[in-house]
Amino acid sequence: MAQPRQQAMSGTTLRVAVVGAGIAGAACARALADAGHAVRVFDKSxxxxxxxxxxxxxxxxxxxxxxxxxxxxxxxxxxxxxxxFVEQGQRAGLLARWTPRLAPHSAALPGGAMWVATPDMPALCRALLKDLPLRTLCTVDGVRRSGATWSVESAGATVADGFDAVALAIPPQQAAALLGVHRPDWAARAQAAPMLPVWVLMGMTDAPATGCDWDLARPASGPLALVVRNDAKPTRAVLAGQAQWVVHATPDWTGAHLDTPADQVQAMLQAALADCVGGALTWRFAGVHRWLYATLAAAPGDEPTAGAWWNAGMGLGVCGDALAGGGVEGAWRSGRTLAALVTVAANGGRT
Ligand SMILES: Cc1cc2nc3c(=O)[nH]c(=O)nc-3n(C[C@H](O)[C@H](O)[C@H](O)COP(=O)(O)OP(=O)(O)OC[C@H]3O[C@@H](n4cnc5c(N)ncnc54)[C@H](O)[C@@H]3O)c2cc1C
Structure with missing residues (x-):
């Protein structure tokens, strides 16, 4: 439970609860721990x-x-x-560069090369959170301030207390629910963040009879935004004669099918994939997943802001992709930004 606050060489060591163990929360927690703070991380998954x-x-x-x-x-x-950061991860064997072969008529990728975590996508966050206290399967439904400290609540009960600060590293619409009683202005801004939904089809087929010599497609029209040959990515399992697919519907198509039953969505996206590869596919297994808050909508002329929200008087902060331009890079930068703000406050304003 509550630990006594300690004095560190460079300032006060804070006890910080980080809610959310995505890349923003993991980057924030790691930077806080590296700065000498006592961190505990909570995630609902x-x-x-x-x-x-x-x-x-x-x-x-x-x-x-x-x-x-x-x-x-x-x-x-x-x-x-x-x-x-990414090149350090590459040297540690956590990240690999991927230059997918693009399907004809696909829009070019920014910079041409992409990055993937290895051997799977969560590996990067697992590495950042290594050795830090982490509680999973804990949906935080409240953070309560009593005197100068915070407690973390789940299912109506206090699960941990005695924190000097709380960092919310969860998607904005979910953060809004926790912020309402403390910072209604932040809650309103978070609620309004333009997050886009995405239906995802994933599965495995026999290798397409039409021959398919590309790894990634970005169709210019139709229901699909992105088609990825999952087995073409570095370190992923390859099965002879099989093809593994991850297929994203466009946000518009997803928005129009938000409440369509999953089996119907799956059938429609399977048909769209067959159109994309130019022939029928024999499925070995398939499934769909609906992300309600997948990515941040980019508005024309938007400048990424290296952003996080921090109220030093309350000891309350927010980070995540929506505050720093979106995407993995934005989320990572936002988590680091919040950790730096907390550390400056702990040092009495000194950087
Ligand atoms: C289908 C899809 C495609 C994408 N494509 C790209 C791409 O091509 N390039 C790119 O850069 N980015 C892409 N993104 C976006 C990228 O994945 C995100 O921007 C980034 O991972 C967000 O990180 P985060 O830490 O801010 O949030 P999240 O990754 O959402 O992490 C939040 C964490 O908080 C937890 N949580 C939420 N609520 C609670 C609660 N109440 N209590 C406890 N825990 C809670 C969640 O379980 C989760 O682990 C894509 C995302 C999706 C879904």
Whole structure:
């Protein structure tokens, strides 16, 4: 439970609860721990990674477990700070560069190369959170301030208390529910963040009879935004004569089918994939997943802001992709930004 606050060489060591173990929460927690703070991380899921997620599928027909990356399939790197981090991850064997072969008529990828975590997408967050206290399967439904400290609540009960600060690293619409009583202005801004939904089809087929010599397609029209050959990515399992797919519907198509039953969505996306590869596919297994808050909508002229919200007087902060331009890079930068703000406050304003 509550630990006494300690004095560190560089300032006060804070006890910080980080809610959310996606890349923003993991980056925030790691930076806070590296700065000497006592961190505890809470996540509602069974594992970490958030939208950097991989669905494990055990195959009856082969002695194999597949991992289908049904959240972000890969990500781009633009900033020098993130490139430095990613290259460190590459040297540690956690990240690999991927230059997919593009399908004809696909829009070029930014920079040409993408990055994937290895051996699966959550591996990056697992590494960042290594050795930090982590509680999974814990849906935080309240954070309560009593005197100068915070408690974390789940299912109406206090699960941990005695924190000097709370960092919310969860999608904005979910953060809004926790912020309402403390910062209604932040709650309103979070609620209004333009997050896009995505239906994802994932599964395995026999290799397409038409021959299919590409790894990634970005159709210019129709229901599909992105088609990825999951088995073409570095370190993913390859099964002879089979093709593994992860297929994203466009946000518009998803929005129009938000409440369509999953089996119907699956059939429609399977048909769209067959159109995309130019012939019928023989499915070995398939499933769909609906992300309500997948990515941040980019508005024309939007400048990414290296953002996080921090109220030093309350000891309350928010980070995540929506506050820093979206995507894995934005989420990572936002988590680091919040950790830096907390640390500056702990040091009495000194950087
Ligand atoms: C289908 C799809 C495709 C994408 N494609 C790309 C791409 O091509 N490039 C790119 O850069 N990005 C892409 N993204 C976006 C990218 O994955 C996200 O921007 C990034 O992973 C967000 O990280 P985060 O830590 O901010 O949030 P999340 O990853 O959402 O992490 C939040 C964590 O908080 C937990 N949580 C939520 N509420 C609670 C609660 N109440 N209590 C406890 N825990 C809670 C969740 O379980 C989760 O682990 C894609 C995402 C999806 C879903």
């Amino acid at each position: 069974r594992g970490v990674g958030g939208r950097m997620s991989t669905r494990r599928v055990t195959l009856d027909c082969a002695d194999a477990v597949l991992g289908l990356d049904h959240g972000t399939p890969c990500f781009a790197v633009t900033g020098a700070d993130f490139l430095d």
